[in-house]
Amino acid sequence: MCTTCGCAEGDTQIEGHAHDHSLEHHHAHSHNHDHSHEHSHNHDHGHALMATHAAGISPARILRIEQDILSKNNAYAADNKSYFKQHGMLALNLVSSPGSGKTTLLTRTLDDLKAEFSQAVIEGDQQTLLDAERIRATGVNAVQINTGKGCHLDAHMVGHAVETLKPEDNSLLFIENVGNLVCPASFDLGEAHKVVILSVTEGEDKPLKYPDMFNAAGLMILNKTDLLPYLQFDVDQCIAYAQRVNPGIAILQVSATTGEGMQAWYNWLRELHQSIQSNTQNQTTITNN
Amino acid sequence: MHEMSLCEGVIQLIEQQADEQQFTSVNTVCLEIGTLAGVEIEAMRFSFDAIAKGTIADAAKLEIISVQGLAECPLCKQQTEVTARYDLCPQCGHYPLDILAGEEMRIKELEVQ
Ligand SMILES: Nc1nc2c(ncn2[C@@H]2O[C@H](COP(=O)(O)OP(=O)(O)OP(=O)(O)O)[C@@H](O)[C@H]2O)c(=O)[nH]1
Ligand SMILES: [Mg+2]
Ligand SMILES: [Zn+2]
Ligand SMILES: [Zn+2]
Numbered sequence: 399m400c401t402t403c404g405c406a407e408g409d410t411q412i413e414g415h416a417h418d419h420s421l422e423h424h425h426a427h428s429h430n431h432d433h434s435h436e437h438s439h440n441h442d443h444g445h446a447l448m449a450t451h452a453a454g455i456s457p458a459r460i461l462r463i464e465q466d467i468l469s470k471n472n473a474y475a476a477d478n479k480s481y482f483k484q485h486g487m488l489a490l491n492l493v494s495s496p497g498s499g500k501t502t503l504l505t506r507t508l509d510d511l512k513a514e515f516s517q518a519v520i521e522g523d524q525q526t527l528l529d530a531e532r533i534r535a536t537g538v539n540a541v542q543i544n545t546g547k548g549c550h551l552d553a554h555m556v557g558h559a560v561e562t563l564k565p566e567d568n569s570l571l572f573i574e575n576v577g578n579l580v581c582p583a584s585f586d587l588g589e590a591h592k593v594v595i596l597s598v599t600e601g602e603d604k605p606l607k608y609p610d611m612f613n614a615a616g617l618m619i620l621n622k623t624d625l626l627p628y629l630q631f632d633v634d635q636c637i638a639y640a641q642r643v644n645p646g647i648a649i650l651q652v653s654a655t656t657g658e659g660m661q662a663w664y665n666w667l668r669e670l671h672q673s674i675q676s677n678t679q680n681q682t683t684i685t686n687n
Numbered sequence: 688m689h690e691m692s693l694c695e696g697v698i699q700l701i702e703q704q705a706d707e708q709q710f711t712s713v714n715t716v717c718l719e720i721g722t723l724a725g726v727e728i729e730a731m732r733f734s735f736d737a738i739a740k741g742t743i744a745d746a747a748k749l750e751i752i753s754v755q756g757l758a759e760c761p762l763c764k765q766q767t768e769v770t771a772r773y774d775l776c777p778q779c780g781h782y783p784l785d786i787l788a789g790e791e792m793r794i795k796e797l798e799v800q
Contacts, residue, residue, distance in 0.1 A: 458714055458800045463704065467696045467718070467792040548692060581689040584725065584792075609772045610725050643773045645783060 409546030410555055413530065414562045471585055474553035478588025481560065486568040486678045488671045491551075491589035493611060495604075496577030498597040499621040501529045503654040503663075504572055508536040511570070511664060515671070518565035520573045522551040529574065539563060550581035553588055570671065579608040590670065591616030598622050598629055602636035609643040617648045617666065624653040690730040693792065694738040700794055705743050710799035713747040717796040721754040723772055723789035728753065756789030 466472065482489045492500050501521075508517055519540040521529040530542035541563045543555050556573060565571050573589060575582045582592075594615035596604055599622060605612040612618065618640050620633070633651070640647055650666065652659035701713060716735075720726050728751055735749045756769040760776035761784070767777050769789065775782045 456710070456800055458798055459710075461704065461708055461710075461797045461799055463700070463794045463797055465700055465794050467693050467700070467794060470696055470699055549689065550692070552692070580725065581692070584689070585692075606773070613772055642782065 410548060411544040411546070412555060412558050412562060413527065413542045415541075415558050468584060468586075471553050474557055475586040475588040478553055478557050478560065481557075482571070482588060482590070483674075483678065485565070486675055487565060487571050488569075488667070488674050489571040489573060489587070489589045491573045491575055491582070491587050491592045492595060493575045493579070493582045493592055493615070494577060494595035494597075495579045495600060498577070498595045498600065499654045500574050500577070500595055501532055503595060503619065503621060503652070504574060505532055505536050506654055506657065506660065507572075507663070507667075508533065508538045510660065511667070512537070514668075516566040516569035518563050518569055518571050520551075520556060520559045520563065520571070522555075522574055522576045524548070524576060539565070545576055549576055549578045550585050551575050551587060552585050556587045568671075568675065570667065579604065579611045583608075583610040583614045590674065593617045593619060595619045595621050596636070598625055598631040598633075602632050602639065605636065605639040605643050612640050612643045612647065615644065615647060617650065619663065620649065620651045621654055623651050623658060624656045689725070690727060690734040691738065693726065693731065694734040697735070697794060698738055698742050698744060701744050701797065702742065704797065705799075708799070711743070712800045713744040713797055714800060715748045715750060715796075715798040716744060716794065717750040717752065717798075719752045719754055719791045719793045719795045721756065721789035721791040722770065723756045723786065724792045726792060752795065754788055754791050757787045758784035758789075759787055760784055 478489070492504070494500055504519060508519070511517065517538050519530070519533045519538060521533060521540055521542045522545060523529055523542070524545050524547070526544070527542045530540040533540035541559045543551060543559055545551065545555070551573065573587055592615040594611055594617070596618060598620060605618075620636065626633070637649055640649060648666065650659060650662050652663055654660070697716065697718070701716065705711070720728065720731070731751065732749055739745050739747060757766065758769045758774065759766045760779060760781055762781045763776065763779045765776055765778040766787070767774075767784070769784065769786070772786065773782060774784065776784060
């Protein structure tokens with residue numbers, strides 16, 4: 399429980415945050431808890447009866463709520479999104495099953511793009527600080543979120559992690575989600591895109607078996623292509639499956655260990671970063687005029 | 688488990704409503720869950736009992752209305768029931784279809800006191 403904002407964090411631990419409650423006064427998002435109330439109507443069907451009831455006894459009544467179960471997460475995600483936008487940041491949510499190579503892909507990317515961009519990483523795992531340590535070994539700032547039993551990051555945790563991390567304006571923010579092809583699909587973190595990483599050792603049928611994730615992603619990175627000669631993995635079939643659940647998905651093939659194909663990924667990042675920058679600039683010009 | 692955190696979301700929304708709408712106990716929670724929402728109904732019931740314990744919704748009855756997936760073909764406008772997001776149009780074979788219903792994850796109603 400986060401005492402200032404009253405947010406339930408369960409057994410989630412954010413490095414440098416959980417035991418420092420002073421941080422909670424500087425939320426990147428405002429916990430004013432008045433998000434998404436607009437749909438609640440009090441259809442007090444017991445109204446006529448209530449008047450005749452003895453004072454002090456409240457009769458049962460039906461409240462029509464019509465609220466999305468994820469509305470709280472979505473409100474936090476919207477706060478994160480506007481924070482990222484305000485600061486010209488490109489935030490990406492990296493999702494995959496465990497061990498597809500997210501951290502390997504990241505450490506190589508951070509090294510290669512160090513000179514070009516300011517970068518920061520939020521690492522999500524159920525346990526251990528291992529991945530954040532691997533990231534910090536590249537010299538890039540990282541904060542680890544341990545979700546405990548939780549199988550995905552949510553927008554609220556990410557908001558707190560951003561406070562701790564304080565990424566520079568115009569930076570790339572990579573959020574490595576908990577390895578899980580199911581749950582992270584439903585939880586928007588405020589990112590520009592989900593990037594789903596699928597390694598060739600997992601089989602080409604994964605886009606069809608976990609369609610929600612591949613449907614939610616803007617880019618699929620097919621990783622570990624250096625292993626293709628040793629496997630029976632049908633790349634074309636895999637791509638066809640991914641396009642079946644998401645016709646607009648971009649697809650890149652890389653090997654995070656040999657570096658093959660990584661330039662295309664960097665170009666994808668550059669283009670997206672560029673478009674965010676020009677959007678931010680346009681906005682500034684509009685407000686200045 | 689995904690359903691655990693969904694139930695936490697439900698309880699948080701109920702507690703927020705309790706503040707605003709001035710009630711102290713919940714008799715029934717009625718949810719609307721689409722068949723395309725990726726929610727396991729049995730897991731949802733199990734999680735709800737665990738998560739609601741000791742909260743304002745302790746002892747509340749959970750009702751779940753399942754909403755059938757419905758989609759429309761953007762080409763031939765055929766409407767069809769779907770069980771998966773990537774189903775093809777039964778009339779012309781086109782995909783993707785526009786999902787009209789089945790993605791709901793909503794608190795519909797509460798009976799409160
Ligand atoms: N051959 C080969 N191995 C790779 C490649 N990328 C990652 N690996 C290996 O795959 C294993 C898992 O890589 P990680 O980067 O830890 O994967 P991850 O997705 O971050 O794993 P979790 O965070 O635990 O879900 C490691 O042994 C990596 O060396 C690749 O392109 N080719
Ligand atoms: Mg990792
Ligand atoms: Zn989950
Ligand atoms: Zn059709």
